[in-house]
Amino acid sequence: MPRSWLNLAILLALLLLVALPLLFIVLQAIFPLLSEGRWSGAFSALPRLLNDSELVPMWTGTLKIGVGVALCSLIPGLLLGSLRGLFRLPGAALWDLLLVVPFLTPPYIAALSWTLALQRNGYVQQLTGINFDGLLFSASGMMLVMTLNIFPVIYFAVSRTLLSNGQRLASVARVHGASPWRAWWHITLPLTLPALAGSLLLAFTMAIDEYGVPAALGTRAHLTLMTVGIEQKLGDWPIDLPGAASLSLLLSMVALAAWLLQRRLSQQEVTTQNGKPSAYEGIQAGIWVCPMLLLFGLTVFLAVVLPLSSMTLSGLLNTLSGGLEWSNLSLRHFSALFSAQGEALSAFSTSIGLALAAALLTGLLGFLVATRVSEGKSRGLAWLDGLALLPAAMPGVVIGVGLILVWNRGFWPVTPYNTLVILLISYCCLLLPWPVRYVSGALRQLSPALESAARVHGASRWQALRWVVLPLVAPALIAAMMMVFAIASRELVTSLLLAPAGSQTVALFIWRQFEQGSVGDGMAMATLTLVATLTLMALAQRLLHRQQH
Template sequence: MWVAAAGLVLVVVVPFTFVILQAIFPELGRGSLAAPFSALAPTLSDPALLRLALNTVGLGIAVAVFSSLIAVPLALFRAWFLVPGAVVWDALMLVPFMIPPYIATLGWIMTLQPRGYLQQLTGFNLAAFLFSVPGMAFVMSLNCFPVVYFAMTRTLAAVGARYADVGRVFGASPWQAFWRITLPLSLPGLAASLLLVFAMAIEEYGTPAALGHRIGFTVLVTEIELRVSDWPVDLSGASIIALVLVLLSFSAFLVQRRLLSARNFQTVSGKPQAIVKRPLGLLAVPVLALFALVAFIAAGAPLLAILATALSRTISGGLAPDNLTLQNFTNIWEDGAGALKALSLSLSLGVATALVTGLLGAIASYIVVKTKVRGRFVLDMLTVIPNALPGVVVAVGLILAWNQPWLPITPYNTSLILLLAYCCILLPQPVRYTTAAFHQIADNLEAAARVAGASSAVAFRRILLPLILPNLVASMLFVFAVATRELVASLLVAPVGVHTVASFIWRQFEQGSVGLGMAMAFVAIILTALIPFLVLSALRRFAMRQDVL
C-alpha cells in the first residue's frame, strides 16, 4: 500500500494538484494566489464548451466501437485457434500502436488526399471520407485497436472455449454461445480495454488537430492546446477544461466499475489448464486474409506512405523514380542533427517508463482487487485520472510543480522530468490490464498459499504474478511503444538541447525537412517493433513451458 501510494503521489498527485491549483488561482504561475475562482465562470459559461464536450464524447465512443469491431474477431481467432504465424501477427498488430498518431495521420493525408499516393497509383482518392468525422474516428481506431486486441486475446485465452462448448451441448448456436457465455465472461478485459481506448481518444491531439481542423470539428484537447500556445496564454482556462476531460474519463471509469461490480468473472479457480487450440480447417484462408487485410490497412499502408515520403527528394515530386533517394536515411546515420542521440534517449525512456508503470500498476491493481484495505477506491481513482489529462496539461502541471525556486532538488531541466511525464500519462495502461487479470483469479489460490505458510509477497510472486504476467507484459509493451513517441510532453518539458524521437521529428517538420522527419519516424518504428517481437516470442515460449497457453 505504501509503495503504491508513494509512487502515485509522485507520479500523479503532484502534477494533478498543480493543475487544480492553476484552475483555481489564475495568477499561480506568477507566484500569486490572488483572485481565486475568477476564471471558472467565464470558462464554463462559454457556449462553445458544450459543443466541444459533445464532440469529444462522440469521437471517443466512435473510436471505441470501431476498435472493438476490428479487434474482437481477430482476438477470438488468435485465442482459440491455431493461427499460422501467430507471433508474427501479434507483432504486426502492435506496429500501428508504435506509429505516432500525428505521423500516421500525415501518412494517410498524403495517401488519400487529392493527387496523393492513392490517386497517383489508381486514379481516385478518398479525401471525402478521410476529412470527415467517421474518417477521423476510423484513422484513430487503427492506432487504438491493438489495446483491445491484446487485452481480449489474453482474456479469451483465460476464459477458454470449454464454457461455450457446454452451451453448444445444450443446443446453443455458435453465435448464442459467444454472445451469452463467452462475451460476458470476457467483460473485464473488454471493459478495461475500451475504457483505455475511450480515454486515449478523448485526449489525443494530433489526429483531431490535423483532420478536424479542416472540417471544423474541434474537441476539448485542441481547445486546451489553443489556450496554452496562443497569445494571450490562458493556463487557468486550459486547466479548467482539462478537469472537464477528467470528469468525462472518470464517468467512463464509473461505468466500467458498475459493469464489473456484483458479478463473478472467475475462470481460474485451481491449477491452470492447458488450452488445446483448434485447427482452423476451412476457415484458414478467410482468417489469414482477415489478419492480412487489417495488418495492411493499419500498419502496411501508413508505413509505405512514411517510407515513400522518406525516400522523396521533394514532396511535390511524387512517386517518380527520379524523385527517390536514400539521402534522408544517410543524414540520420551521419547524425548531423542529433538523430541517434534522440533515438537512444527515447528507447531508454521507453524501457524505464514500462518498468516503473508495470511495477506500480501491478501493485495498485492487486490492492484494489484482492485486498480490503481502506482507501483502495481512491487508489483506483488516482490510476485512471492521468489518462484523461492531455500531455500538454500534464507537462504544464509538472512545470508548475517542479520549477519552483525554493526547491533544493528538482528533476526540472533534466531527463528525469520526461520520465515523470511519461509515467503520469501511461500509468493507467498496466493498471487496467492487470485489474482485468486479477478479476479472473479466484481468491482461494492465494488463500491456499497463505494456509501453507507463504507470505503475501511469496504468494504474489509465486502464484499471482505468473497468472497475470501475459496481461502485464502486454501492457508494458504498449507503454514502451507510446513512451518512445510521446510528443506534446516532450516538446514542453524536455531540457534545452535535449530531443526525443518525437520532438526531433516535429522540429524537422517545422523546419520544412519533412523527408528527414519521416525517415527518422520509419527508423524508430522499425527498431521499436523489434523489442516487442522478441518479448512476445519469449513470453510464448515461457507460456508453453508452463502449460498456460
Template sequence: MAKATTTGAEGSALLRWIATSGLLLVVAVPCLFIIIQAIFPDIGSGSLAAPFSLFFRTLSDPDLFGLAGNTLLLGVGTVFFAALFAVPLAALRALFKVPGAIIWDALLLIPFMIPPYIAALGWIMTLQPHGYMEQVTGINLAGLIFSVPGIMIIMGLNTFSVVYFVLSRTFETIGARYSDVGRVFGAGQWRSFWRITFPLAMPGLAASLLLVFAMSIEEYGTPAALGRRIGFDVLVTGIENRISEWPIDLPGSATLSLVLVGMALVAFMIQRWLLTRRDYRIVSGKPQASDKRALGLWAVPVSLYFGFITFLATGLPILAILATALSRTISGGLTAENMGMDNFNELLGKGSEGLVALGNSLALGVSTALLAGLLGAITAYSVVKGRGRFRLVLDALSITPNSLPGVVVAVGIILAWNQPWLPITPYNTPFILLLAYICILLPQPVRYATASLHQLGDNLESAARVSGSGPLKAFIRIIFPLILPSMVTSMILVFAVASRELVASLLVAPIGFQTIAVYIWTQFDQGSAGLGMAMAFCAIMITTLIPLGLIGLLRWLSKGQVAGLN
C-alpha cells in the same frame, strides 16, 4: 531480538517512505496543482483571490461545449469502428480454425506498437491530394481522410487490436457449447451467436471498448494532424492551444483537464453499470471442450478478410512511412529516380539534430524504465506486504495515472513546477520530461510487480527475518530478484512507450531539447516530411523490434533456467 525488530521496522518504514515520497512527487503534486489552478486563477503570483472565478467562466464558455461534444463524438465513433473491425475477426479467430492464426495475431499486434500520430502521418501521405494512392490507382480519397468519419476510421484502425485480443480470448473461453444449446432449441447459427455467445462476452467487450474510448479522447497526434485542417478541435487540442498560444490560459487549461478526466471517469462508471446488471459467469469446475470448427469453403474468404484488415492497419501505414522516408523529394512521387537513402544519411549523420534527438529519447526511455520500475516495485511491495489503511492510499495513487490522459499530466507538471516562488525547479530541464514520463507510465510496473508479489508466499520473508534480515534486506536480496523477470518485461514496455511519447514531449520539453516525437512533429511543420518519416521508421524499429526481441530473449533465458533446475 529487540535490535532485529527495530532494524526490521526501520527497513519497512524506509520502503514505505520511498514509495510515499515518490508517489507524492510524481503523481500527487501535479494532480493537486491542476485542481488548485482551476480554483485559484492567480495562484502563480501567490494570491488566493477570486476563487472559482475563471473556473465557472470556462465551464460556461460556448467553446467548451463544442470541444466536449467533439471529444465525445470522436470517442464514440472510434469505439464504433474499432468494434466493427475487431468483433468479426475475434469471433472467427476464437471459434474457427483460421489458417495462419498465430501469424495474423503477430501482424495485428503491430498497429498497437505504432505510435498513433506516426500512423496518422502515414495515412496523410497516402490519401492526401496527389498522394500515394492517387499516384498508384488514380483514386483521390482526400475527402475521406480530412473528415470526422475519416479521423474515426484511422483511430479505429490504430486501436482495434486492443479489442481483438481481449475479445478473441473471451470468445475462446466461452466456446461454441452455449451456441450449440441454442441451436438444439431451434435457433440458427447467427441467432445463437448474437443472442447467447455475444452477450456472454460483454465483460471483455466492455473493458476493451472502455480502453479504446479512453485512448481516443486523450490522443493528441491524430486530432491535431487531421482535425485542425477541418476545424475539428477536441479537448486535448483545446488544452494544448491554451498552453502554447498567446495569451497563455493556465486556469482554462486546468479546467479543461478536469473535464477530460471527468469524461473518462463517467465512461468507467458506465462500464461498471453494464457489467453489474447481469451474471456473466461461464467457468465452473467441470472440464470444458474447446474444439474449434473447420471453416471449410470459407477458409479462403476469411483469410482474405484477415489480410485486408491487416493491410489497412499495418501494411499501408508502414509502406507509406517507408516510401516517404526513401523519397528524395515529395513532389518527385513514387519513381525509382526519386528513391534513395538521402534522408536516412542526413538523419543519422554525425552531429545531426536527428541523431541528437534519437539519443535524447533513448536516454530518457532507459532512465524512465529504470526509475519507474524501481519505484513501481517498492510501491507494489508496500501495498501488497504492508499493513494498515495507508497502503490503500498508496495503491490509489499508483493507479491514478491510468485515468489521466497524457495532456492532463503535462498540464499538471507545468503548473506544479513552473511556479515563480519555487527556489529550485526541474522546469525547462530534461528532468521535467523524466517526471512526466514516469507519472504517465508508472501504473505498468506497479501492476506487473503487484501480480508477481501476490504469487510469493510469506514464508520467504519469514525465513529471512528468522535469519536476522529486516524487510529492506529481504526485499533487496530475496523479493526483488524473484519479481525481476516480470519487472524487466514491464520496464521494456515502459521504454518502448517513453521513447516515442508525443504530447508530454511537445508541452514540457525544454527549449531546444528534441526527442523523437518532437523531431518528427517539427519536421512535418517545416515541410521536411522525408526526414520526419525517416525518424518515424527508425522509431518504429526501435520501439517494436528491440522490445519484442528482449522479451523473447527473457522468456528463452527463463525456460533455460527452468530446464537447468530440472
C-alpha cells in the same frame, strides 16, 4: 528499512509524481490568480470558460470522436476477436503480432502517414487516380485513423477471453440442438461481456485522450478537440493557465469516470460451475478458413501495410514532388539522420537516455508498489494502488499541464522546470501504471508461502524480496520496463509542453520536421523508431511467454 518508512517513501514519490500535479490543476481552475501568488477570485474564470464560443464545439467534438471510435473499434475488434478465439486460425501467432503494430505505432505518425497516402496527389491517387482528400480531413477520417490504431485493444480482450475460458458450454449447447448463432448469443457472448465492455470503455478513454491525430488532421477538418484546445491555451499568446487547467480538469473527470467503470467491469468474471478455465484449441473452420484469412488480411492491409508503406516510402523518396518513380528513390534521408552535423542523432540520444531512465525508475517504484500492495487489503494500501494507477486515466496533456503548474513557480528553491528532468518526471508519471500492472499480475500467480519459507529460514524481508520474489517476477517486470522504454522514446504531447529550449526528443524532431516541410527526414526517423519499438515489443512478448511457461 522499516516497513513504515518504505510506505512513507512510496507515498511521497506518488504524491510528487501523481497527486501534486492533479492538485495544482484543481487549484488553478478554482483560483485563476494562483499563478500570480494570489488566492482571491475563486471561480472567477468559470463564467469566461462557459461563455467561450469554442467550448461546446470542443466538448461535442471530443465526445463524438470518442463514442464514434469506440463503436467503430467494436466492429473489427469483436468480429476478429471472436474468430480468433473460436476457430483454429492458420498463422494465429503471426496475425496477433501484426495486429499489435497499429497499437504500437505513435498515433501522430499514423496520421501523418495517412495524410501522405490519401491527400490530394498522395500515393494512393498517384497509383489509382482516386482522391480521398475529402474523406481524410473530416470527422469521419479522424475516426477512421484512430479506429485503426485502437481496435486491437478490443480484439485482444475478446480473443484472450474466449481462448482462456474455452467453449465447452457452447459445444454442449450445440450437442443439445442449439444452432451456432444461438450458442454464440446465449453462451459465448455473455462470457466475453465483461472484457468486451471494459475494452470498449478503454477505447473511448484512449480516443478522447489522443492528441496526435486531432493535431495532425483537426485543422483541415475544421474540428478542434479538447486535447488540442488545452495545448493551444498554453502555446498561443496570451497564455491562459486558468483556461488550460479548467479544460484539463473537465477532460480528466470524463476520462477518470470511464476508466473507473472500465476497471470495475474488467474485474467482473463469468465462470463455469467449477470456476476453472480450460485450454481451448478452437473449432476447425472448414470451408470458412479462406474467408477468415481474407478478412484478417484485409484488416492488416488497412491497419498495418498501408500506413507503414506510406511512412517508409516517404523516407525513401528523394523529394515528394518527384512522385513514385524509381529514379526518385534515395537513402539520403536515412543517412542524414546519422550525420554528425544533424539534430537527429542528438534527439535520438536524448530520447534513449530519458526512456532508459524512465524505465529504470518506474520499474523500481512499480515493483515496490506492487509488492507492498499485494501484502494486504488495508485502506492505506488501496490508496497506494489507486495513486499508482491513476495516471492511466489522465491524458498526457493533463499531466503536462499539471507539471507546468507545479514546477513553474518562484517559491521553489530548486525546480526541474526547463530542464530535461521535467521530461523524465512526466514520462515516469505517465507510464508508472505499466510496471504496477505487470508485476501485480505476476505476484497474483505466486504462492505467499515462498516468501514466508524464506523468512522462516532466516532471510530478512529485503533478502526475501531480492532472492525469492524479484527473480520470479523479473520477466514481467523486464517486459513492463521495455514497454515503458518503447513508449517514452516516442512520447509527443508532454514533450511538446515541457521540453526545455534547445532540446529535442525523437517525437519533437519528427513533429518539427513536418512543420518545417522536411517530410523525408521526419519519416525516416519515424521508420527507425518504429523498428526499434517493434523489436522491444517482441522481446517483451518473449519474456512474458517464458514466464507463463
